[in-house]
Amino acid sequence: MQASTQASRPSACPGLMRIVPARDGGLCRVRLAWGELSAAQARAVAEVSQAFGSGVIDVTNRANLQIRGVQEHSQDALISRVVSAGLGPATPGADDLRNVMLSPLAGLDPDAVLDVTPLASVLLDQLQSDARLHQLSPKFALMVDGGERLSMLDHPHDVWISAVSAQRFAFGLAGCPPRFEHDAPALAVLETAHIPALVDALLHTFLDLALPSQTRMRDLLTTCSIEEILGRVQDKLGFPLDHDVENWRRPASDARLRFGVHRQGTGDSVCVGAQAPLGRLSAATLSALADLAPRLRMTPWQSVMLLDVQPAAAQAVVEQLAALGLATTPDEPFARLIACTGSQGCAKSFADTKADAHLLARSMPPMGDVHLSGCARSCAAAHPVRTTLMAVAPGRYDLYGEAPEALARHLTIEQAACWLARSPLDA
Ligand code: SF4
Structure with missing residues (x-):
């Protein structure tokens, strides 16, 4: 097999973002808070991909972007441009752990239990500002679920929290909110205001207990019982966890809602979803998407939602997405x-x-x-x-x-x- 085209060294850009070697050149992961970026940021990613990479951009199954084929001598310039566009981490060393996963419709679904984006912002700040949490694996992920009609409920998360009501959240470890009778139930419920303290206690307990080889919560659970973890978490909290949540089940999600035109929040705007073939966009296509809407959200299905589209323009946007080669209905092969x-x-x-x-x-x-x-x-x-x-x-x-x-x-x-x-x- 052909050898990697780059030496195995991370970018020299100090601490902010890493570029890792791949067979087709450097790979720059651009982590997006809840998959979102503005049209201007999308254009910036397209431009740096064209200028310093191969012009190929992947949407990941964590709703991030990957700029592929980055030339070795351009790494620092690319990172500098990405950070200038407001897409870097808030603090050095925090880039890898910005894995707070939300529904693509978080804050936009009028039928959700509540808008979880303010809470998710608090948790993201918490992850970035606590230097000890930078020890977490880049794959360690936290799901914040507002009960939206569209949510990826098949990806296991290290920690998940899910809105039971506007005032209370259930949580669990190494999995997803339970939907079916046979699913593992939530571990406890607590008040929304207590969630940051819970997450802090859970993450520090994980770091206290995990062996060096245990990078994910599911690894820790092979050597440590749920009861021990919860006991240590409870010791760190100033309030009791309510374990009477055995029967709670999350309403179903409909993955087909990632396609087509949907009402967005309570205002006039709509959002329009489509699937990039195999999660891959060219720089030109990403730039064209940025011309169709002021905000974009990537999804864990490696698809794209265009936000804040005027209803009168929605059908034309769907047609333009199809003309760009994106699947606009769930039955197409690339969906x-x-x-x-x-x-x-x-x-x-x-x-x-x-x-x-x-x-x-x-x-x-x-x-x-x-x-x-x-x-x-x-x-x-x-x-x-x-x-x-x-x-x-x-x-x-x-x-x-x-x-x-x-x-x-x-x-x-x-x-x-x-x-x-x-x-x-x-x-
Ligand atoms: S599954 Fe992952 S590691 Fe295996 S060939 Fe594909 S990209 Fe490479």
């Missing part, structure tokens, strides 16, 4: 396909998953989601996908359903498309 970076950007990949996914899109059956992965790490799928094509060689994949055994092996993309067309897997 149902995900693929990891693949061999163009990752030395671990056995195949060019992105190119193969484009090939598959031409002959996708009308139903079902498909995930193409370059290796068993499955970076693109933070949630279960019913059908996975696992690369084993260039252009060749093993096909998996929900069971651990492969259903078919060494398929070409054309053979996989035929297999999917006749399979009842996703019917």
